[in-house]
Amino acid sequence: xxxxxxxxxxxxxxxxxxxxxxxxxxxxxxxxxxxxxxxxxxxxxxxxxxxxxxxxxxxxxxxxxxxxxxxxxxxxxxxxxxxxxxxxxxxxxxxxxxxxxxxxxxxxxxxxxxxxxxxxxxxxxxxxxxxxxxxxxxxxxxxxxxxxxxxxxxxxxxxxxxxxxxxxxxxxxxxxxxxxxxxxxxxxxxxxxxxxxxxxxxxxxxxxxxxxxxxxxxxxxxxxxxxxxxxxxxxxxxxxxxxxxxxxxxxxxxxxxxxxxxxxxxxxxxxxxxxxxxxxxxxxxxxxxxxxxxxxxxxxxx
Amino acid sequence: xxxxxxxxxxxxxxxxxxxxxxxxxxxxxxxxxxxxxxxxxxxxxxxxxxxxxxxxxxxxxxxxxxxxxxxxxxxxxxxxxxxxxxxxxxxxxxxxxxxxxxxxxxxxxxxxxxxxxxxxxxxxxxxxxxxxxxxxxxxxxxxxxxxxxxxxxxxxxxxxxxxxxxxxxxxxxxxxxxxxxxxxxxxxxxxxxxxxxxxxxxxxxxxxxxxxxxxxxxxxxxxxxxxxxxxxxxxxxxxxxxxxxxxxxxxxxxxxxxxxxxxxxxxxxxxxxxxxxxxxxxxxxxxxxxxxxxxxxxxxxx
Numbered sequence: 001x002x003x004x005x006x007x008x009x010x011x012x013x014x015x016x017x018x019x020x021x022x023x024x025x026x027x028x029x030x031x032x033x034x035x036x037x038x039x040x041x042x043x044x045x046x047x048x049x050x051x052x053x054x055x056x057x058x059x060x061x062x063x064x065x066x067x068x069x070x071x072x073x074x075x076x077x078x079x080x081x082x083x084x085x086x087x088x089x090x091x092x093x094x095x096x097x098x099x100x101x102x103x104x105x106x107x108x109x110x111x112x113x114x115x116x117x118x119x120x121x122x123x124x125x126x127x128x129x130x131x132x133x134x135x136x137x138x139x140x141x142x143x144x145x146x147x148x149x150x151x152x153x154x155x156x157x158x159x160x161x162x163x164x165x166x167x168x169x170x171x172x173x174x175x176x177x178x179x180x181x182x183x184x185x186x187x188x189x190x191x192x193x194x195x196x197x198x199x200x201x202x203x204x205x206x207x208x209x210x211x212x213x214x215x216x217x218x219x220x221x222x223x224x225x226x227x228x229x230x231x232x233x234x235x236x237x238x239x240x241x242x243x244x245x246x247x248x249x250x251x252x253x254x255x256x257x258x259x260x261x262x263x264x265x266x267x268x269x270x271x272x273x274x275x276x277x278x279x280x281x282x283x284x285x286x287x288x289x290x291x292x293x294x295x296x297x298x299x300x301x302x
Numbered sequence: 303x304x305x306x307x308x309x310x311x312x313x314x315x316x317x318x319x320x321x322x323x324x325x326x327x328x329x330x331x332x333x334x335x336x337x338x339x340x341x342x343x344x345x346x347x348x349x350x351x352x353x354x355x356x357x358x359x360x361x362x363x364x365x366x367x368x369x370x371x372x373x374x375x376x377x378x379x380x381x382x383x384x385x386x387x388x389x390x391x392x393x394x395x396x397x398x399x400x401x402x403x404x405x406x407x408x409x410x411x412x413x414x415x416x417x418x419x420x421x422x423x424x425x426x427x428x429x430x431x432x433x434x435x436x437x438x439x440x441x442x443x444x445x446x447x448x449x450x451x452x453x454x455x456x457x458x459x460x461x462x463x464x465x466x467x468x469x470x471x472x473x474x475x476x477x478x479x480x481x482x483x484x485x486x487x488x489x490x491x492x493x494x495x496x497x498x499x500x501x502x503x504x505x506x507x508x509x510x511x512x513x514x515x516x517x518x519x520x521x522x523x524x525x526x527x528x529x530x531x532x533x534x535x536x537x538x539x540x541x542x543x544x545x546x547x548x549x550x551x552x553x554x555x556x557x558x559x560x561x562x563x564x565x566x567x568x569x570x571x572x573x574x575x576x577x578x579x580x581x582x583x584x585x586x587x588x589x590x591x592x593x594x595x596x597x598x599x600x601x602x603x604x
Contacts, residue, residue, distance in 0.1 A: 262584065
């Protein structure tokens with residue numbers, strides 16, 4: 001069965017009853033499961049994780065807009081996290097039996113529908129965007145809600161769908177498609193923050209490292225350990241094991257070793273299977289050889 | 303949903319119509335899927351792989367006996383593979399949401415029922431046996447069908463269920479519970495069979511190696527490579543990655559490296575996840591963090 005995940009970010013994290021109403025609208029959509037939702041007061045923002053088949057996901061996201069747009073007014077919104085809209089960002093992520101291109105198609109359909117139905121300007125981002133200058137969420141969000149009117153009328157910032165002026169209360173939305181993010185931390189057997197920072201700089205894309213790595217060095221004060229904190233934005237192209245090996249190599253250069261690593265939240269099975277294939281030097285291996293996959297395949301066939 | 307796999311071995315590999323009838327009886331059992339079956343003419347033996355919930359698996363195995371016992375006569379059976387019965391061996395293997403102890407319980411229930419219904423002596427083996435001398439299939443099968451009458455009346459070989467005399471045509475059965483087998487080969491970057499044989503001897507249990515490893519050195523003539531061919535009988539206690547590392551270390555001692563490794567047939571996801579955890583030094587990781595598991599869990603809950 002095709003499964004797409006979506007992780008809409010809404011600009012409301014302080015009124016639980018409003019968040020609950022919006023999450024409820026998603027949950028009430030047949031064929032969709034809400035896997036998680038969490039609110040952050042200081043960011044004044046909530047993140048909802050849902051999954052389902054493409055048609056159900058589309059219906060659920062439209063139900064979310066229906067509930068969120070009248071309830072959230074950006075003109076009176078404040079919080080630490082940058083945002084351009086009431087429904088700020090909506091990524092679609094391929095999980096099972098769907099391609100990235102299916103997610104791009106869904107992103108464009110939802111974007112067109114949101115623009116038409118709510119009169120909200122929509123930017124496409126990441127894989128859904130054809131425009132290299134507008135693939136990056138940070139670039140689109142720069143200037144935030146307050147700078148949106150100026151941005152929308154400036155050169156190169158005509159939205160992909162909808163009017164070239166912000167929705168009065170709901171601002172704009174950023175809708176797109178991306179790979180599942182993996183939050184992955186590597187703890188070093190040292191308390192030297194400078195080493196963690198140097199390693200982070202070596203491996204991250206922005207300073208010359210691996211294409212799909214974001215990283216920073218941090219200090220875990222309670223354990224007196226230095227940590228390389230990593231976001232992997234495309235584990236198929238920059239696999240976890242390559243990042244691990246690179247960190248180990250860079251750490252060795254300072255006489256430091258890896259104490260342990262940790263996955264924060266969820267990780268696709270394929271990322272772990274890929275690491276096993278790599279270190280075990282497995283050849284001619286296919287996911288159909290995984291016992292559980294074989295069983296599920298049989299279940300669905302009969 | 304609890305899933306148990308069973309891999310009955312029957313002493314018929316030359317009459318396809320008989321095998322098809324027996325497989326058909328299994329397939330007709332509701333709640334059971336036949337994942338695979340294959341016959342070997344020279345062994346005169348067929349192996350059927352089925353999976354389902356415990357109750358359905360029990361019904362399917364009894365249906366298999368119902369079809370196989372009248373159709374297979376060991377008095378006129380010959381083949382290269384050792385055997386004691388028409389339905390020779392029936393292992394139950396825990397796959398999902400079941401414990402080894404559930405499989406042991408099922409093995410005992412099926413053994414009692416087979417003995418009562420068909421008047422066949424049944425030996426329990428592997429995890430289902432309390433008797434260390436009778437855990438090993440090879441020990442139980444020694445003497446084969448032809449030596450069965452003498453064996454059953456000898457000291458220490460009273461069957462666990464049923465009469466202390468062979469069934470005239472169907473002999474005896476060996477029923478038990480075990481972990482999934484992993485067939486795993488490691489190809490060396492050399493054609494030296496002697497090196498593969500020395501490594502196999504170093505890693506296998508029978509000659510002082512790892513507890514759940516069977517191994518031999520073989521030559522892949524068509525590729526001019528030496529191979530360490532491995533059966534892993536309990537990947538939870540002797541994990542794939544430990545075997546791989548040990549082979550690499552032993553090979554290095556002869557100036558040889560690992561070219562590649564290969565899984566033959568199926569492997570449980572947990573064996574690969576375990577390898578990833580090991581090499582990535584993952585701590586505080588749980589299977590619930592695997593995205594696909596989380597999704598399935600949600601599907602089943604609602």
